[in-house]
Amino acid sequence: MPSSGTSTSTPLLHSHVTDAVKAPSFIRLSENVVLARFETLKIYAALGAVRALLKAGTIRPGDTLVDSSSGIYAIALAMVCHRYGLRCHIVASTTVTPTIRAQLEILGATVDQMPPARDLRLDQHRRVERVQELLRANPGMHWMRQYHDPVHYRGYREMAELVREALPDTPLTVVTSVGTGSSSAGLIQPLREDDPSTRLVGIQPFGSVSFGSEGFQDPEAIIAGIGSAIPFDNVRHELFDRVHWMSFRHAMAGTVALMRAHAVFAGLSTGAAYLAARWEAQRHPERMHLLVGPDTGHRYVEQVFARHREATDPATLEPVEIASLDELTPPWSTMAWARRGYPTRHSATSGMVVGARRSGRPAGRG
Template identity: 70%
Template sequence: MLDHDAVAPPVHEHITDAVKAPSLIRLSPNTVLVRFETLKVYAALGAVRHLLDTGVVRPGQTLVDSSSGIYALALAMACHRYGLRCHIVASTTVNDTMRAQLEILGVTVDQMPPSDDLRLDQSRRVARVRELLARRPDLHWMRQYHDPVHHLGYAELADLLRAALPGEPLTVVGSVGTGASTGGLTRALREHDPLTRLVGVQPFGSVTFGSEHFTDPDAIIAGIGSAIHFDNVHHRLYDRIHWLDFQHAMAATIGLMRTHAVFAGLSTGAAHLVARWEAERNPSRTHVVIGADTGHRYTDRVFTRWREALDPELLAPVEISSLDELSPPWAAIEWARRPYRPTVPVQERPRELRKDLVP
């Protein structure tokens, strides 16, 4: 029978409008997953629109950046939409499926050689971008790790969440990564509710919140942490920080699939494990879990190994009061919106920043 009250879905003018729209799934009475096909479409679209509107870039110009995966595809789609060219200096972790999509979209891909050292991989990518800029001054370096223009697009997501969860006190839980998604979203939400909380998730081995002296046998989880400093991470925004090792993130990702039938990436699984812990201790708040991408690029490393996964029900963090107490496999701290400045080599910093957009 035809339902005359049914609401017709929108007809989008470009795939980016469809891809950026998340699915909101209530995993528990006070936990909501915001699941994306690729979260960073918000960052790429918001940044590219702003750069075009302000005349910083012009149609037909080439945008260049470094990426370990989902930002590359998001930027490629934004360039496709707005008539721009795209050059990606890709991490060694970018797989054949991702590379094929990029090249079909007309992206020039420079991929770094195989390496188990994330710092070396990131340093190589930065060096390659600088080499390209020296040879081709017409290129615009997007600087997703450093340019605050990437925070802008998440204001739209904040409006969506406020409309979907009206009046609910929110705690955002997500991987820190470049800082743009959790930072941009939380800043926009706090314009309406300053009590909005932010819980960040980090791997061991990341410099971002001081765990660089640890080595995770399965390497830093791409998209959650970093081996170099990111200016887009504003430490004062974060209320709490959790560090998880790869085995805990894997257990959480498999657990999310088993319990809720959600096929998602490692950062989503890790954020859900943290959100479940926080939600049990703060039942009056709605915990919004950022699900950055699907699980497809983690098939071999995670999902085919599902029988090895730990039981997430048995996992719990050690609560610490200072970074001196930090240790694997899972630790948590009340960060309390305080500043922090990682120490990094000068050559890894960007040549310039858009100071007009720095909050």
């Protein structure tokens, strides 16, 4: 007899909203593509990092945590600070919407938002400079360094356990945006402890330094959570099996197609990953493809969803397969990365105290 769609199990009662929103919903999109849909994926990063820092005594209730964010990490960190009695200061990207800013302020976070910039590279550099100014003026602040501190990997082990439960005993490919590198490294490493053959496919926008496309510019690029204008130490290049580089227009096509075909209202990075996952799944029908959808589509309403009539049919889109970065070609290229490393770059944290709080407290306190 078909299910009525109701459940007789006792619902979970959560003590804080962070527990309620952190777990994904797993949605089957096709025979070998499953979406892990999140309200905000970075709850795992913020929870894992803050819990580890509290346990180590690096931070304590009442301390101020500061970081730079384009949106979803800011909300996650503010929620976790709310949970653990910590203060929060966000240096916000110019792309942070009034809706996100209002939530941050209600949660008690203070916000520095960058002025409009001609491109996201300038925006990102301004945010780093502002964080450094704050640390010089307020040495008791703790810089969370979501882009550089591997403590942000910690929380994703719990997500890996959920993935194993949802998709047991199947060859798995994880398709996700590269972004800060925390979720990809934090998820794939525990999955490979069980199955070293688990593949990792990363998505990048043109213009990102993380996988060598900084020589390109995409005038419409607003894919704030996929790439980077500065080197991120948390990006572990040697973990990736394949990389896809994608333009804004292609990511928009994937985002609109995901909603049309599956009624899933998700962010632009999810749409880009959906386009790549469809392509991967056609070529590897023997593998299950886990598409990571880190957030909802609310901050892309005007730039993407209101323009849905402009979206290209993804069935007409194909990447150019390249053998080296010299062949990189917009609007969509893909390359077998084969778990290679990447030349060491000058870190955005050079000249700063790395891996410790900037504080006058004794070493035992941080």
